Amino acid sequence: MRTEAGPAPHVFILAGPNRQGALQYFEVVTLQTAGATFRGETEVGRTSDMVVYSDGSAEGNASAQAVLQSAEADYKAVQAWFGGLTLPTGQDGDDQNIPRTATPVQVLIDGQAGGAYHFGCDATDIYIQPDPSLANGFMVAELVEIFEAAANNGWACGNTNGEGLSRVLAGERNANLAPDFAQTIQAWWSAGHADYVNNNSATDQDENSNGCATLFLYYLHSQLGADWTKIVSTGGSTLGETYQRLTGKSGADGFNDFVSHVATLEQGGQLALPANSNPFPIGATGDPGPSGQPGGSTGAPDPGTPDIPQPTDVNSAIGMVGLVVIVLAIIAVIVLILNATGAIHILG
Numbered sequence: 001m002r003t004e005a006g007p008a009p010h011v012f013i014l015a016g017p018n019r020q021g022a023l024q025y026f027e028v029v030t031l032q033t034a035g036a037t038f039r040g041e042t043e044v045g046r047t048s049d050m051v052v053y054s055d056g057s058a059e060g061n062a063s064a065q066a067v068l069q070s071a072e073a074d075y076k077a078v079q080a081w082f083g084g085l086t087l088p089t090g091q092d093g094d095d096q097n098i099p100r101t102a103t104p105v106q107v108l109i110d111g112q113a114g115g116a117y118h119f120g121c122d123a124t125d126i127y128i129q130p131d132p133s134l135a136n137g138f139m140v141a142e143l144v145e146i147f148e149a150a151a152n153n154g155w156a157c158g159n160t161n162g163e164g165l166s167r168v169l170a171g172e173r174n175a176n177l178a179p180d181f182a183q184t185i186q187a188w189w190s191a192g193h194a195d196y197v198n199n200n201s202a203t204d205q206d207e208n209s210n211g212c213a214t215l216f217l218y219y220l221h222s223q224l225g226a227d228w229t230k231i232v233s234t235g236g237s238t239l240g241e242t243y244q245r246l247t248g249k250s251g252a253d254g255f256n257d258f259v260s261h262v263a264t265l266e267q268g269g270q271l272a273l274p275a276n277s278n279p280f281p282i283g284a285t286g287d288p289g290p291s292g293q294p295g296g297s298t299g300a301p302d303p304g305t306p307d308i309p310q311p312t313d314v315n316s317a318i319g320m321v322g323l324v325v326i327v328l329a330i331i332a333v334i335v336l337i338l339n340a341t342g343a344i345h346i347l348g
Contacts, residue, residue, distance in 0.1 A: 006030050006031045006032065006096065006097045006119075007031055007097070007099055007119045007120050007123075008026075008119070009026055009029060009034075009117035009118065009119055009127075010117060010118055010119070010120065010121060010123075010142075010145060010157050010158050010204055011026055011115060011116070011117040011204055011205060012115040012116040012117065012138060012141040012142065012163075012166065012167070012170070012204070013026075013114050013115045013204075013205060013207075014114055014115045014129070014180050015180050015183035015184050015187070015207060016180070016183065018114055019114065019207070021112075021114060022112070022113065022114025022115060023114075023205060025112045025113075025114065026117065026205070029112075029117075031095060031096065031097065031099055031119045032095060032096055034110070034119070034125075034127060035095030035096075036095075037055075037108070037110060037127075038053070038106075038108050038125065038127075040055070041053040041054060041055050041056070041108050041109065042054055042056060044061070044064045044065065044068060045064075045065075045068040046104070047068075047071050047072040047075070047104075048072065048104070049071070049072060049075045049103065049104050049105060050067075050068075050071040050072070050075060050104055050105045050106070050107060051104050051105070051106045051107070052064045052067050052068045052071060052106075052107045052108075053106065053107065053108040053109065054108075054109055055108070055109040055110075055111065055130070057109070057111070057130065059111075059130035059131070059132070060109040060111070060130045062130075062132040063109060063128065063129075063130040063131060063132050063135035064107075064109060064135075065132075066132045066133075066135040066136055067107050067128070067135050067136050067139050069136075070136050070173070071107075071136075071139075074136055074139065074140050074143070074173050075105070075143065077140075077172075077173060078140060078143050078144055078147055078169065079147070080229070081144075081147075081169060081228050081229050081232050082147045082150070082151055082232055082233075083229065083232070083233055085147060085150055085151060087103050087105075087124075087146065087147070087150050088101075088122075088150060089102065089103065090102040090103060090122065090124060093123075093125075099118070099119040099120045099123035099125065100123060100124055100125050101120070101122045101123060101124055102124060103124060104124075105124045105125075105126060105143060105146065106124060106125045106126065107126045107128060107139050108125065108126070108127055108128075109127070109128060109130050110127040110128065110129065111129070111130055113127050113128060113129040113138075114129055115128075115129055115138060115141075116128045116129065116138035116139065116141055116142050117142070118142050118145070118146075120149075121145050121146070121148060121149035121156075121157035121158065121162070122146055122149035122150065123146070124146060126138075126139055126142040126143065128142075133176050134174060134176055134177060136173060136174055137170045137171070137173060137174030137176065137177045138170070140166075140169060140170040140173045140174065141166040141167060141169075141170035142166070144165060144166040144169045144170065145157035145162060145166050148162050148165065148166070151232070151235070153233070153234075153235030153236075154235035154236045154237045154238075154241065154242075155232075155235060156200065156237075157204070158203060158204050159200050159201065159202065159203060159204065160196045160199070160200045160201075160202045160206070160209040160210075160212070160213045160238075160239065161200055161213060161236070161237075161238060161239045161242070162204070163204035163209070163210060163213060164209075164210065164212075164213025164214050164216070164217050164239065165213075165217060165231075165232070167181060167210065167213070167214050168181075168214055168217045168218065168221075168228075169228065171276075171277075172228070175276065178275060178276045178277040179277070181211075181214050181277040182273050182277040183211075184207050184208070184210040184211035184214060185211040185212075185214060185215050185271065185273065185277060186211070186270055186271060186273075187207050187208055187211050188207075188208040188209070188210075188211030188212045188215070189211070189262070189266070189270070189271050190269055190270065191208050193212070193259060193262075194208065194212070195212075195255050196208070196209040196212040196213060196216075196239075197212065197213075197216050197238065197239045197240045197243070197251060197254060197255040197258065198238055198239075198240035198251040198252060198255060199238070200237060200238040200239070213239060214277070215258075215262065216239050216255075216258055217231065217239070218277075218278040218279075218280050219258045219261065219262075219280055220239075220242065220243065220246065221280075222278055222280035222281050223258075223261065223280040223281050223282065223285055224246065224247070224285070224286065225285065225286060226246055230246070231246075234246055238251060239251070239254075240252070240254055240255065261280070261282045261283065262279070262282075264282060264283070265279055265282070
């Protein structure tokens with residue numbers, strides 16, 4: 001049980017053997033101790049929206065450089081998913097009880113992070129585990145949460161829906177996170193696949209809810225065809241509410257349809273997942289539609305699916321031209337016959 005004063009960290013924890021150590025660390029780390037760590041680090045570079053620091057270790061330096069290399073592109077991608085939202089000015093904080101929320105966003109290294117964290121959904125000091133192959137993904141996960149707070153449309157960074165969104169969007173920017181997502185998905189399924197779609201009470205430290213949320217967001221995106229910007233802007237207090245807003249059907253219907261698709265992947269208690277951890281689409285795709293509408297139609301095109309003109313059938317076109325030629329020939333013959341018999345006179 002956490003007893004320290006001040007804000008608790010909002011976290012992204014990797015699955016695997018180091019997870020328990022990270023959970024224990026987050027029970028004791030405070031804004032004060034993290035601030036002390038931050039003051040001992042050295043700036044390695046900055047962009048217009050981000051400043052990146054290192055603890056001076058080889059892994060820390062490599063990770064900082066990895067973040068810096070794609071920092072501005074990652075920032076702009078997240079901003080675009082949130083509809084071009086500009087982060088509020090914020091404040092500098094006091095390193096005691098009030099976290100920094102000012103811009104630019106600052107990224108620093110914490111060797112005990114076990115992933116990444118920050119002290120509050122809108123806190124703009126991001127602490128990441130030194131791992132060059134995953135570093136920018138860690139940063140994006142926490143950056144998404146900062147934008148969630150600014151958007152204020154239901155994504156709760158410390159709970160299932162907000163943590164799930166931060167994970168899938170981080171995975172869009174760093175595919176190396178996929179094996180971690182697969183572990184949390186498998187954990188959720190093997191534990192009985194509880195409904196975290198309509199229950200948003202689990203914290204961001206709950207491995208099973210992390211897995212459920214990640215997989216359900218893949219379902220919305222790749223099975224139902226909603227692009228990430230549409231999902232982000234739709235929001236909702238639960239993932240079930242997001243589904244309801246997108247489709248017109250209840251969150252319970254959404255969870256049942258989702259599980260029925262996923263169940264087809266089960267093999268000996270585990271799911272057969274692809275390398276990218278996203279198994280969708282499975283079978284028929286598209287919005288299943290509100291109850292009572294024939295054919296599963298909502299009366300609107302699937303989100304993210306453009307209207308595509310259908311190609312003209314060449315054989316039909318040729319047949320039509322031939323028919324026109326025959327009709328014209330018949331008319332010409334009739335005119336000649338009538339002219340020859342004196343019925344009409346058109347040749348002068």
